[in-house]
Amino acid sequence: MELSRILASVTVIALVTLASGCGGLPEPAQYDPLPIPTTQPLAPEVRSKMHAVRDDVAAIRGLPVNDKIVEGVMEREAFRDHLSARSQLTGFGQRAYEDAMTISYQQMRILGPGEDLASSQLEHLGGGVAGFYDFSSRSLVVLEDVFSESLEGEETLAHEYVHSMQDAAHDLSKLHNRASGLRTEYASTLSCVIEGDATLTTAIYMAQTHGGEWQARLDSLLASASDGGPLERYSGFNYGECAAFVYRVWQRGGWDAVDALFEKPPSTTEQVLHVDKFFAGEGMKLARSIDVGDSIGSGWRNIASGGFGEFDVYLYLRAAGTADDVARRLAEGWGGGEVSLYSSHRMLLGGLMTW
Numbered sequence: 001m002e003l004s005r006i007l008a009s010v011t012v013i014a015l016v017t018l019a020s021g022c023g024g025l026p027e028p029a030q031y032d033p034l035p036i037p038t039t040q041p042l043a044p045e046v047r048s049k050m051h052a053v054r055d056d057v058a059a060i061r062g063l064p065v066n067d068k069i070v071e072g073v074m075e076r077e078a079f080r081d082h083l084s085a086r087s088q089l090t091g092f093g094q095r096a097y098e099d100a101m102t103i104s105y106q107q108m109r110i111l112g113p114g115e116d117l118a119s120s121q122l123e124h125l126g127g128g129v130a131g132f133y134d135f136s137s138r139s140l141v142v143l144e145d146v147f148s149e150s151l152e153g154e155e156t157l158a159h160e161y162v163h164s165m166q167d168a169a170h171d172l173s174k175l176h177n178r179a180s181g182l183r184t185e186y187a188s189t190l191s192c193v194i195e196g197d198a199t200l201t202t203a204i205y206m207a208q209t210h211g212g213e214w215q216a217r218l219d220s221l222l223a224s225a226s227d228g229g230p231l232e233r234y235s236g237f238n239y240g241e242c243a244a245f246v247y248r249v250w251q252r253g254g255w256d257a258v259d260a261l262f263e264k265p266p267s268t269t270e271q272v273l274h275v276d277k278f279f280a281g282e283g284m285k286l287a288r289s290i291d292v293g294d295s296i297g298s299g300w301r302n303i304a305s306g307g308f309g310e311f312d313v314y315l316y317l318r319a320a321g322t323a324d325d326v327a328r329r330l331a332e333g334w335g336g337g338e339v340s341l342y343s344s345h346r347m348l349l350g351g352l353m354t355w
Contacts (some may be wrong), residue, residue: 036137036139036141037074037078037079037081037082039071039072039073040072040073040074041072041073042071042073043073046073046142046147047071050142053161053205054161056158056205056209057162057165058161058165060201060208061162061165061201061255062255063165063168063169063255064165064168065165066138066167066168068138068168069138069139069164070137070138070139070140071140072139072140072141073142074141074142074143075143075144076145079129079143099343100303100342100343101341102115102116104341105231108316109321110229110230110234110315110316110319111231129143130142130143130145130152130153130156130157131143131146131153131156131157133160133161133163133167135163135172135176136173138167140161142156142157151206151214155202155206158202158205158206159198159199159202162197162201162202163194166194166197166198166262169259170259172194175190176190184267184284184306184307184336185267185268185269185284185307185308185336186265186267188307188309189266189268189269190262191238191242192245192266192269192272193246193258193262193265194238194262195239196238196239196243196246196247199246200221200243200246200247200250200258203217203218203221203243221243221244221247222244222248229319230315230316230318230319233318234315237311241272241273241311242272245266245272245275245278246258246261248275249261249275249278267284268283268284268307268309268310268336269309269310269311270282270309270310270333270334270335270336272311273311274332292340292342296342300342300344302341302342305341306338307339308336308339309335309336309337310331310332311331312337312339313334313337314327314328314331317330317331
């Protein structure tokens with residue numbers, strides 16, 4: 001994620017055109033991001049431990065080990081410095097997008113007054129990441145404290161190795177490029193498949209390796225939903241609801257059915273939340289695009305447009321104070337929609353939704 005501070009001068013109006021029946025706004029095209037810092041070679045004992053995890057995960061997932069990746073160790077402070085440096089290099093288009101999203105989220109009560117999207121992401125990534133896989137450079141990086149006394153580092157490592165195997169089998173760069181610029185939920189549901197698969201595979205690995213509470217976590221995965229406020233729920237969607245979706249696909253068709261999701265992911269988050277609709281092949285309902293540039297006055301420009309689906313509707317209702325069961329019932333059946341984001345440097349018009 002690209003991170004930036006919020007520019008107070010940028011304001012936003014969000015317009016949503018919704019068809020009967022989630023997703024989010026795609027980020028603008030980016031310049032080449034700042035390369036990840038040089039990593040340190042793995043010590044022999046660390047490499048042996050990591051590769052034991054890798055080989056067990058590969059056996060569970062039924063995908064070959066990706067032997068073309070670069071593995072290395074990074075100090076946590078160097079990782080934090082890298083995130084900070086990337087935030088300072090954010091281009092104007094990306095900065096305007098993040099600023100506009102922050103104000104929109106504040107108006108929708110997803111963020112509280114004074115909170116911003118960029119700093120929230122920076123805080124979470126800087127302190128909560130134990131490792132990551134960068135498919136653009138095919139690098140698997142672990143932070144120096146990955147093998148601490150807790151098992152969360154091993155869990156992260158297993159998860160990232162799954163991503164490296166997905167990349168070799170399905171070419172994640174190609175799939176993400178396919179999603180770029182589409183005004184549908186494809187980018188959201190593709191990420192859903194990628195992260196849901198890695199979460200399920202990791203849960204199986206941890207249960208088989210360590211049992212106990214890890215087996216309980218696997219058993220509860222089908223009912224998994226992230227906790228916390230709306231922003232945490234957005235962040236947790238790929239690892240809660242999406243893991244449950246992939247689990248159900250795996251139960252029905254095994255890993256071959258999961259692999260098939262990479263070429264044909266669910267078309268909407270409605271299908272993710274109601275897997276029977278995915279199995280039935282129920283497609284998205286396309287919303288009618290509306291260009292409001294002429295009607296809202298001069299000085300406004302379209303920052304981004306993208307899909308808007310059932311999970312978005314549910315979370316916006318929850319952010320507005322609607323009870324969980326009521327929000328789920330009201331959002332159920334939302335088959336597709338579109339959201340457009342407009343920004344201005346001069347005046348705040350507030351949020352506008354058309355239903």
